[in-house]
Amino acid sequence: xxxxxxxxxxxxxxxxxxxxxxxxxxxxxxxxxxxxxxxxxxxxxxxxxxxxxxxxxxxxxxxxxxxxxxxxxxxxxxxxxxxxxxxxxxxxxxxxxxxxxxxxxxxxxxxxxxxxxxxxxxxxxxxxxxxxxxxxxxxxxxxxxxxxxxxxxxxxxxxxxxxxxxxxxxxxxxxxxxxxxxxxxxxxxxxxxxxxxxxxxxxxxxxxxxxxxxxxxxxxxxxxxxxxxxxxxxxxxxxxxxxxxxxxxxxxxxxxxxxxxxxxxxxxxxxxxxxx
Numbered sequence: 001x002x003x004x005x006x007x008x009x010x011x012x013x014x015x016x017x018x019x020x021x022x023x024x025x026x027x028x029x030x031x032x033x034x035x036x037x038x039x040x041x042x043x044x045x046x047x048x049x050x051x052x053x054x055x056x057x058x059x060x061x062x063x064x065x066x067x068x069x070x071x072x073x074x075x076x077x078x079x080x081x082x083x084x085x086x087x088x089x090x091x092x093x094x095x096x097x098x099x100x101x102x103x104x105x106x107x108x109x110x111x112x113x114x115x116x117x118x119x120x121x122x123x124x125x126x127x128x129x130x131x132x133x134x135x136x137x138x139x140x141x142x143x144x145x146x147x148x149x150x151x152x153x154x155x156x157x158x159x160x161x162x163x164x165x166x167x168x169x170x171x172x173x174x175x176x177x178x179x180x181x182x183x184x185x186x187x188x189x190x191x192x193x194x195x196x197x198x199x200x201x202x203x204x205x206x207x208x209x210x211x212x213x214x215x216x217x218x219x220x221x222x223x224x225x226x227x228x229x230x231x232x233x234x235x236x237x238x239x240x241x242x243x244x245x246x247x248x249x250x251x252x253x254x255x256x257x258x259x260x261x262x263x264x265x266x267x268x269x270x271x272x273x274x275x276x
Contacts, residue, residue, distance in 0.1 A: 029055070033125070037079050050239035051079060057238045058082040060143050062135055062163055063153035064111040065089070066223030067177050067230060069101035071151050074231035076119040080238075082127045083119065084143060086135040087111045098220040136162060145170045149234045152176040153227065157203070161272075164199035167191055168273045173244075174199070175233045177226040182219050182254035184226040187264065188233050188245040191273060196246050197264045200272035222254050 029037070029051070040046045040054075059080050061068050064087035075083060089111050091102045099111075106114040112130035119128050135143060136159075144150055144166040152163050152174060160176070167174040171192040176199055178185050190196040229250070236242050249262040268274050 033079070036123075040078065045241040046239055050241070053239050054079045054235065055081045057148045058084070058146065059149050059151060059234055060084045060086075060147035061151045061153055062086050062159065063155065064099075064101065064115040065095065065153065065155065066098040066179060066218065067227040068151070068153035069099045069115065070224045070227035071153055071177075071230045071234075072115055072119055073101060073122060074228055075234060076123045076126045076128070078231070078235055079123070080126060080234075082129070084129040084131070084147065085112050085115055086131050086133065086143070087115075088132055088134045098218060098223045100224065134159070141166050141169070144172050147172060149173045149175065149237055151230050151234060152199075153230065157205075160199060160203075161205050164189070165272055168198050173237050175230045175237075177230045179222045179226045180216050180218050182222060184222045184252040184254070185249060186226055186229050186233070186245060187249045188237070190237075190244065190246045194246050195266050196273075197266040198270060198273040201267040201270045202249065202264060205271070219254060222252070225252065225254075 029048075033055075034041065037051050041048055041051050057080050059075055059082070061072050061083060064072070064085050068085065068087065072083060072085060091099075091106045091109050091111055091114050093107050095102060096104060096107075101115040101118045102111065103114075110130075110132045112132050116128045116130040119126055133139075140162055144163070150163060150167055150172055152160055154160055154163070164174060164176075166172070167189065168191040174189040174191075176187055176189065187202070189198050191198060233245055236244055247264050249264055251260040251262065253260075266273065
């Protein structure tokens with residue numbers, strides 16, 4: 001351990017002592033964890049208590065592609081204790097332009113297992129459950145019920161509506177992102193809280209099928225930007241920091257680098273969440 005690391009460790013432990021005095025949390029981090037997460041622990045919005053919440057959290061990620069890759073990597077790096085990833089695809093050469101959890105030798109491998117290995121290399125302490133299948137039906141409901149937060153990183157409307165319906169049913173927070181061409185969007189839905197709308201309030205289930213990167217193209221960094229924001233919103237929800245994007249749709253035009261915010265209201269006649 002270097003002199004700088006020793007000094008940093010003492011500083012972090014000082015923050016930890018102060019935090020522990022006002023916290024009822026009994027789980028403690030070891031020295032390696034204190035160093036690994038030191039830059040987060042030093043933030044007053046996070047500190048020891050917040051980091052322990054991250055270590056105890058369980059996040060479900062649906063999709064291990066352009067959005068799921070950066071989202072999963074940042075969540076693992078931040079210390080999310082358990083990450084469950086579902087995807088039924090294999091890594092293709094055309095994926096590598098934007099799906100940064102996969103490397104050239106991974107072509108032909110299952111995306112979830114390629115991502116699992118990347119996350120374990122990044123942070124061995126994270127428990128990663130990788131399942132190669134499309135998440136549907138009773139399995140979807142069980143996984144949503146077991147998770148603290150769900151990240152929708154899928155690329156089709158049917159999956160998005162099914163995820164949304166399960167999240168509303170079990171009142172599990174949902175962080176939804178999408179990216180195509182030079183454009184991206186993201187929102188957070190917290191069913192049963194703050195009069196939150198749901199994904200079905202934003203999009204009708206009988207609308208047109210979602211446009212895909214395979215047919216319309218996408219510039220690589222757009223998926224990284226949106227996926228990273230999904231990870232940030234999930235962390236904010238877990239540690240109760242700042243204001244989540246609940247009731248807001250954030251839109252990015254990468255060509256002009258302009259962000260727009262649309263205010264979303266709950267649709268009282270929504271077939272999914274209108275009864276909440």
